Amino acid sequence: MAGRPRDVTDAELDVLRALWDVGPATIRALTDGLYPRGGTSEYATVQKLLERLEGKGHVARTAEGRQNVYHATVEREELVARRLRDTAEELCDGSLTPLLTQLVSAGKLSREELRELRRVVDRAARRTES
Numbered sequence: 001m002a003g004r005p006r007d008v009t010d011a012e013l014d015v016l017r018a019l020w021d022v023g024p025a026t027i028r029a030l031t032d033g034l035y036p037r038g039g040t041s042e043y044a045t046v047q048k049l050l051e052r053l054e055g056k057g058h059v060a061r062t063a064e065g066r067q068n069v070y071h072a073t074v075e076r077e078e079l080v081a082r083r084l085r086d087t088a089e090e091l092c093d094g095s096l097t098p099l100l101t102q103l104v105s106a107g108k109l110s111r112e113e114l115r116e117l118r119r120v121v122d123r124a125a126r127r128t129e130s
Helices: 012-021 027-034 039-053 076-092 097-106 111-127
Strands: 059-064 066-073
Touching: 012 027, 012 039, 012 059, 012 066, 012 076, 027 039, 027 066, 039 059, 076 097
Parallel strands: none
Antiparallel strands: 059 066
């Protein structure tokens, strides 16, 4: 699977979630959010995680004065889609049907979630009919 961004670790995912939730942030702001009682070692940990995520193409930074501000370059939905495709490849010979069927039947979906799922399926059906 050359050319695709490498997957993220759980710790990297925590940093990405923070960026998705709060938007662009400095290392200090991310550290304070992830480790409220954190110190120098936690700051260094977040810094290293951001470096790894930047290397994987999942975050980028811009200099604002003397600090770097980091932002996610991968959307949550994009990462979810990639992980689902990878799981389908690994477990279902590439077919999404068993995976999606299991997710829907095993989950407790709200009425709104079911409506959204129906909209997505209807749009997909219209695309295949065209």
